Amino acid sequence: MINRVSTPYPSDVSSYIITREEKRSMSDKNLHDGPDSAVRNSSGSKSLYFGLFTLAMGFMVLGGWMLDIPGLKSAFGVVVSMVFMMLLLTALVWWTARELNRIASERQQSDVQLHESEERYRRLFEAAKDGILLLDYDTGVITDVNPFLKDRLGYSKEELLGKCLWELGFFKDVKLSKDDFLRLQNKGYVRYEDLPLETKEGKKLDVEFISNVYQAGGKKVIQCNIRDITERKRAEEEIKFRNVLLSTQQEASIDGILVVGENNCILSYNRRFIEMWRLPEKLVEDKVDTPVLQFVTDQMSDPGPFIQRIQHLYSHRQETSQDELILADGRFFDRYSAPMFGPNERYYGRIWNFRDITERKRREKEREKMLLWQNSVGLLQQSLLTTGTLNQKLKNITDEIVRIFDVDICRIWVIQPGDLCQRGCVHAQVKEGPHACLDRSHCLHLLSSSGRYTHIDGRDHGRIPFGCYKIGLIASGKAHKFLTNDVPNDPHIHDHQWAHELGLISFAGYQLHVPDGQAMGVMAVFAKHPIEAAEDTILDGLSSTIALVIQQAKGEEEREKLETQLRQSQKLESIGQLAGGVAHDFNNMLSVINGYSEMLLREIDSSDTKYERIREINKAGTRSADLTRQLLAFARRQPIAPKVLDINEEVEGMLKMLRRLLGENIELVWKPSANLWKVKVDSSQISQILVNLLVNARDAVSGAGKIVILTCKVELDAAFCRMHLDFVPGKYVVLEVCDSGCGMDKKTREHIFEPFFTTKKTGEGTGLGLATVFGIVKQNEGFINVYSEPGKGTTFKIYLPRHEQENVEIEEKPAGSKIITGTETVLLVEDENSLLVFAKAMLERLGYTVLTANSPSQAIKLAEEYKMNIHLLMTDMVMPEMSGLELRNRITSIRPGIKCLFMSGYTADIMSHNGILDEGINFLEKPFTAEELSLKLREALAVHGTPAPLPASVEKWKE
Structure with a gap:
């Protein structure tokens, strides 16, 4: 809608609007046209004539008055009056002529000025950058149009002249009507602030339309000024857009913004400013800076520097400022301030920006802590490499x-x-x-x-x-x-x-x-x-380093442990070989000692004074044989006959005996595992293991205490076996013996399986108990572990491999309970002469025919030359020329079908592995008794027979 304004035309848009008053100013005395000037000049003449007439009348009155003065005659008065009248008329004529001359001169000058004024107006009219239309006051017909308007509209001058304004088509949206024209005639002034206009080519323009009425040439004229405000409107829209943009940016800013004027009044602020400072709405709506400043100051941790900085900036208007604020509640604000200066350095006020940097400061602090942590952890990690x-x-x-x-x-x-x-x-x-x-x-x-x-x-x-x-x-x-x-x-x-x-x-x-x-x-x-999350991240990363340190340390410990175990194993192996060799020689000698002493005991009467002496000799020999047997067990050279059994049953069968062994002050707890796997082992060795372990546990408890025997089944994996030398992954039955005794230190644990090593006093132990256990376990392809600390007791764990074929039954051989004689021929081969003589005598007493040879070559010769049947070859295993096995093969080739019985105190050559006899091998361990010899002979000959009457000397063996 277009607003009609009836106020006088504003000075900023009336540069080319010529009103009556303006024309007068342009021509100095407003000599725009003749009639108007004549009126003014006529008025001046009338005033002049009126003055002269008044003067003359004055003189005439004066003359009359003088005639009435006493002493003066009337004629004189008349004369005086006439004289004054003549003078007056003369002066009047002269003055009139002079005035008329002046008026004529001024009229001529006015005409020149008017012409110049009209010329100036025409030039302004032609050169104006606003459109100008001149309309007839009475009809509204266009009488003139300036070039700018016709060019802007695209019409020729001829198309516009002689037409009424409302008849033209370039005012499309709002057309001037006759009513508007009448209003203009009455008011003398009409203005349209925003009038849509369209050119001949259809281009739309926004214009400002102003009309006023003035006198020209003795008649009223309407002048219409049309100004193109398209650019102004664009500028105004741009200003509006910028204002909206600035307002939107201000509201969308993450900063709190406050604008304070030069008189300390609040000009502008955004919502973020209120939120950051938690200001009441009413406080800022009043637009007064002082209470807002006080409210903000109250929130500062240190208000003094805050106020001082503000006062400094207000007194030094040119300065900008940037600093950090610390609030009492722990928040941090970044404050930036700059002055606002306009043209001619006019100061408008100051803008304040506040940004909440609490989170940034927190992150900076975290980064500082993180850097400190990382540096410290880095140094820590380096120290771990030492x-x-x-x-x-x-x-x-x-x-x-x-x-x-x-x-x-x-x-x-x-x-x-x-x-x-x-x-x-x-x-x-x-x-x-x-x-x-x-x-x-x-x-x-x-x-x-x-x-x-x-x-x-x-x-x-x-x-x-x-x-x-x-x-x-x-x-x-x-x-x-x-x-x-x-x-x-x-x-x-x-x-x-x-x-x-x-x-x-x-x-x-x-x-x-x-x-x-x-x-x-x-x-x-x-x-x-x-x-915090950063701490968690660093600690998590550090955990990997710690794991590597542990792995490295464990690797070093494992290597040291394996090296120790290897050295220990090699040492025990060497000791075992030595013990086996010693046992072999001892057994040869003990066979003679024990054999002859046994024979003597059977030959002499028990009342004989020599009987007890010989009996002591036999006892000493028997004890010596037990020692050598333990040495052979440690060296894994003890011959065994394993069978499938249940360890739980074996232990339960020994509990009564074991409790008697421990005594009343020691509690024995038995914890068997259900559904225990079977193992294949010599049952006598289970007894040896338990007895030796419990005797050691009893001595460690030393008085009242507790010993626990338990069983379980485990499956060892590769990781476990890597930590323990000689361990093999697989399924095992565990026999565990725990005591609450004194325990052992590391140094003691390193030697406990060595033969003759003991912590007991002299005479209280042989030092072969644990060595025997070690040998038995190894002989059965098992493992043994020891856990012990001083004052915390000891645990021995025996791992025996599970036997998969659990239903295999081993045929029990009848135990010999008496001497069985025979009549067969035996070829006896022994390189130890004393043992050869003793064995020959014992065989003959058992009823056998004996052929003796002290070397393998002699035995072969006898086998070749002897004309009668030889039923059995009884040979030592270890001899200088060849082993007993080789001799058997040679003799068998000469005499097929001959039986063989091996004897030895050192059985390595007749065992397939770990002391387990090869199938079909008949073996007699040295030293042996007559009863053991008689049984082994019958087993080898595969004839059990019945006892035959013996000589008197032999009968005494039964006593």
């Missing part, structure tokens, strides 16, 4: 974590593979519920603790099994890591009361695993402050 024990390195780690991260407790548990958690682990007693032990084959050992607690032997946390409590769950892989900053209320934390009493609010646990995924242990921290 030499030192694992415990020393782990203690250094936990100490540094407490210092760097300001935590209350830091602990590291390390996994000890194969360390069953039942032993010494209080948590293993938990059988049900969320904290029950789920994996009893692994246990976590607390190796380092720093901060509030530094001890590592706590009852509750010194040992933790896999799958039990949070630490065990992390170790088992069910939770690679765990972090909570709400310990008192977290259901995964076991002891909330303990944490609450200590004020602990955060807990973090990390599985220590190497790149291949193998878990080494667990690191855990407790703190009174929340553990």
